Amino acid sequence: MALLTRIRGPRDLDRLTPGQLAALAQEIRTFLVTEVSKTGGHLGPNLGVVELTIALHRVFDSPRDRILFDTGHQSYVHKLLTGRQDFSGLRTKGGLSGYPSRAESEHDVIENSHASTVLSYADGLAKANQLQGKHDPVVAVIGDGALTGGMAWEALNNIADAKDRPLVIVVNDNERSYSPTIGGLANHLATLRTTQGYERFLSWGKDALQRTPVVGQQLFETLHGAKKGLKDFIAPQGMFEDLGLKYIGPIDGHDLTALESALTKARGFGGPVIVHCLTEKGRGYHAAENNDEDRFHAVGKIHPETGLPLQSGGGRSWTSVFAEEMVALGHEREDIVGITAAMLHPVGLAPFAEAFPDRIFDVGIAEQHAVTSAAGMATNGLHPVFAVYATFLNRAFDQVLMDVALHKLGVTFVLDRAGVTGDDGASHNGMWDMSMLQIVPTLRLAAPRDADQVRAQLREAVEVRDAPTVVRYSKGTVGPAVPAVGRVGGMDVLRAAGESSGAHRADVLIVSVGAMAPTSLEVADLLAAQGITATVVDPRWVKPVDQALPGLAAEHRVVVTIEDNGRVGGVGAAVAQSLRDADVDLPLRDFGIPQEFLDHASRSEILEEIGLTAPAIARKVTALVASLDAAPVKA
Structure with missing residues (x-):
C-alpha cells in the first residue's frame, strides 16, 4: 500500500502521475477486499466507485467544494482519500461509521443513508451559496437506483430552475441498487449506455461538412440548428435537457482521464449539469463480479479470496x-x-x-x-x-x-x-x-x-x-420457540405468576413485545430470585391493545412493558392509556429505546448501553416493588 499510505488528504492526489493514479486505484480495491472481509460492510458499491471518487477529489476541492453521497454506503473510498484509513473497527462501536459521519471528518457534509435525498440537500446548499455570494460548486453523487425515488425528481425539477447555481450531479450508473435497477428510468439509462454519443457525431459532422466546398458550411449550420432533434435521435438524453439540465456522458466510470475531463467541464459550466458515469458494482473482485444476486452489495465477514462467509450465523433468520x-x-x-x-x-x-x-x-x-x-x-x-x-x-x-x-x-x-x-x-x-x-x-x-x-x-x-x-420482526437469527402456557383474551401467557408475595395480587405483570420475549422471561426469573412474582404475557397483536389486558393488569400491583421501539408513543404508552381508560390505577414502567439517535455498534452492545437488558430492567422493577412495600398503607 505504498501509495495509499501517502494519501492523508485529497490534495495529496494532485502530485500523482497517471500511472500512479491507476496503481492507487488497484491498491484501494485490494485494501477494501482485505479490510471489509474482516468486518463486513458495503463492499460491492465501493469497489465500483474507486476511480470516480479519485477523480472527484482531484477536480473538486473538498471541503470547500461540498461533495455529497447518496446513499452514503458508497463513501468508503471517500473516507480513505480524506485521511481515514483505519478500517479495523468499521461499523463497530468506536470505529468508523459505514456511512458519512460529520463527527469523523469535515469532508462529510451529510449523514444520509436513506436513498434519493442527496439532490434536495444539494439544492439547498447551492441556494445558500448563491444568497451568501459564494461560487463554490456543490457536487451530488447519486446512483441510478436512487434516481428511481420520487424525491430525486422533485429535486431535479427545482435544481433546473436556476441556471446560475454551480451544481454538479454525478449519476453513478451501475444498473443496480441492491438488485438490478428496474423501471422506465433504467430503460432510458440503458439506451444512453449503448449510444455512441451525439457529441462525437456532431464533432465528426462539423469537420466533414466544413471541408465540403460551397454547401458544407450551410449544411453544418442546418445540422446544428437541428441539434435537439438529432440529440434525441442519436442519444436520447433529452429527458434531462428537457428539464433544463446540461448533460455530459455517458462516461466510462473507470477511465480516470475521461472522468477528470468530464468533471472539469462540469465544474466550469457554472450551472446545474449532469455527468453520467457508467461503473461496475464489485469491479476488480471476481467473487463480487460473479455474484448475480447483488454483486456483494453488503457482506458479513468473508474469506477475502473466495468471498464465502466465514460463519453461518448459527440458525435461521x-x-x-x-x-x-x-x-x-x-x-x-x-x-x-x-x-x-x-x-x-x-x-x-x-x-x-x-x-x-x-x-x-x-x-x-x-x-x-x-x-x-x-x-x-x-x-x-x-x-x-x-x-x-x-x-x-x-x-x-x-x-x-x-x-x-x-x-x-x-x-x-x-x-x-x-x-x-x-x-x-x-x-x-x-x-x-x-x-x-x-x-x-x-x-x-x-x-x-x-x-x-x-x-x-x-x-x-x-x-x-x-x-x-x-x-x-428483528434483524438476524431467530431464537428458539417460546411456548405459551396459557391464554387470556387474545394474549399468550408465557409465564404464570405462581404464588403471590403475601398480597392478594401477584406483583408484576410483564407485557413482552415481540423479540423481547426471552428478555422478559429472564426478568421474571431474576424477580423470582428476589421473591417477586411475575406474570409474562405476549399480546401478539400490540395494536389495538387487547381488551383483556386492563382486567389482567388489575390482578397485579405493577405493570411493566418491554419493547424494542422508542419509548415515546410506543406500546408502553398505548398500554398506559388503555389502563387509564379502564380506570385501572397502577404504577407502570415502560422499558424501550430512548428517543435519541444511536451510534453504530452491535445490537447487544446497544441494548446494554440503553439498559434494555434483563438485569438492568429487573433492578429497576425490584426497586419499584420495594418502594410499594415500604409505602404506608392508606386508611
Whole structure:
C-alpha cells in the first residue's frame, strides 16, 4: 500500500502521475477486499466507485467544494482519500461509521443513508451559496437506483430552475441498487449506455461538412440548428435537457482521464449539469463480479479470496422464515402479491418471485409509490404484501394513513430489521414504527416473538380485508420457540405468576413485545430470585391493545412493558392509556429505546448501553416493588 499510505488528504492526489493514479486505484480495491472481509460492510458499491471518487477529489476541492453521497454506503473510498484509513473497527462501536459521519471528518457534509435525498440537500446548499455570494460548486453523487425515488425528481425539477447555481450531479450508473435497477428510468439509462454519443457525431459532422466546398458550411449550420432533434435521435438524453439540465456522458466510470475531463467541464459550466458515469458494482473482485444476486452489495465477514462467509450465523433468520411462509401462502391464495422497493433479496421476497414471477412488483427505491400502488391493488381485489425495512416505512407514513387506512384497504406491511439493528447506525435502527403506526386508525400491528409466530401472524394478517395490517420482526437469527402456557383474551401467557408475595395480587405483570420475549422471561426469573412474582404475557397483536389486558393488569400491583421501539408513543404508552381508560390505577414502567439517535455498534452492545437488558430492567422493577412495600398503607 505504498501509495495509499501517502494519501492523508485529497490534495495529496494532485502530485500523482497517471500511472500512479491507476496503481492507487488497484491498491484501494485490494485494501477494501482485505479490510471489509474482516468486518463486513458495503463492499460491492465501493469497489465500483474507486476511480470516480479519485477523480472527484482531484477536480473538486473538498471541503470547500461540498461533495455529497447518496446513499452514503458508497463513501468508503471517500473516507480513505480524506485521511481515514483505519478500517479495523468499521461499523463497530468506536470505529468508523459505514456511512458519512460529520463527527469523523469535515469532508462529510451529510449523514444520509436513506436513498434519493442527496439532490434536495444539494439544492439547498447551492441556494445558500448563491444568497451568501459564494461560487463554490456543490457536487451530488447519486446512483441510478436512487434516481428511481420520487424525491430525486422533485429535486431535479427545482435544481433546473436556476441556471446560475454551480451544481454538479454525478449519476453513478451501475444498473443496480441492491438488485438490478428496474423501471422506465433504467430503460432510458440503458439506451444512453449503448449510444455512441451525439457529441462525437456532431464533432465528426462539423469537420466533414466544413471541408465540403460551397454547401458544407450551410449544411453544418442546418445540422446544428437541428441539434435537439438529432440529440434525441442519436442519444436520447433529452429527458434531462428537457428539464433544463446540461448533460455530459455517458462516461466510462473507470477511465480516470475521461472522468477528470468530464468533471472539469462540469465544474466550469457554472450551472446545474449532469455527468453520467457508467461503473461496475464489485469491479476488480471476481467473487463480487460473479455474484448475480447483488454483486456483494453488503457482506458479513468473508474469506477475502473466495468471498464465502466465514460463519453461518448459527440458525435461521427471521427473514428466511417469512420468505418460506410467503411462498406457502402464494400457493394457497392467488390474490396475494408481493411488493419490494428495490430489495427483493434482503427482505426475503426472492423465493416468492421465483415461484410467482407475475405476482411480484419491484417499484425501485420508491416507498411512497409502493404503498399507494398497493392500495390500488387492494381496491381491485388483490392482497398486497409490502416487505420493507422498518426504518424505510417512515418515508411513506402519509400513504399508509391516507391512502390505505382511510380507504379501509387490506394491505399487509412486513417490517424487517425492526428494533435495534446496530452496525448500520442511527438511520437503520427500526425504532419508530410502532410509535408512528399507533396513531393510524383501524391499523393492526403484530410483533411475533419467534418463528412459529411469524408464520401464524403473517397468516392472520393477510386474512384481514378491510384494514391495514403490520407484521414486524428483528434483524438476524431467530431464537428458539417460546411456548405459551396459557391464554387470556387474545394474549399468550408465557409465564404464570405462581404464588403471590403475601398480597392478594401477584406483583408484576410483564407485557413482552415481540423479540423481547426471552428478555422478559429472564426478568421474571431474576424477580423470582428476589421473591417477586411475575406474570409474562405476549399480546401478539400490540395494536389495538387487547381488551383483556386492563382486567389482567388489575390482578397485579405493577405493570411493566418491554419493547424494542422508542419509548415515546410506543406500546408502553398505548398500554398506559388503555389502563387509564379502564380506570385501572397502577404504577407502570415502560422499558424501550430512548428517543435519541444511536451510534453504530452491535445490537447487544446497544441494548446494554440503553439498559434494555434483563438485569438492568429487573433492578429497576425490584426497586419499584420495594418502594410499594415500604409505602404506608392508606386508611
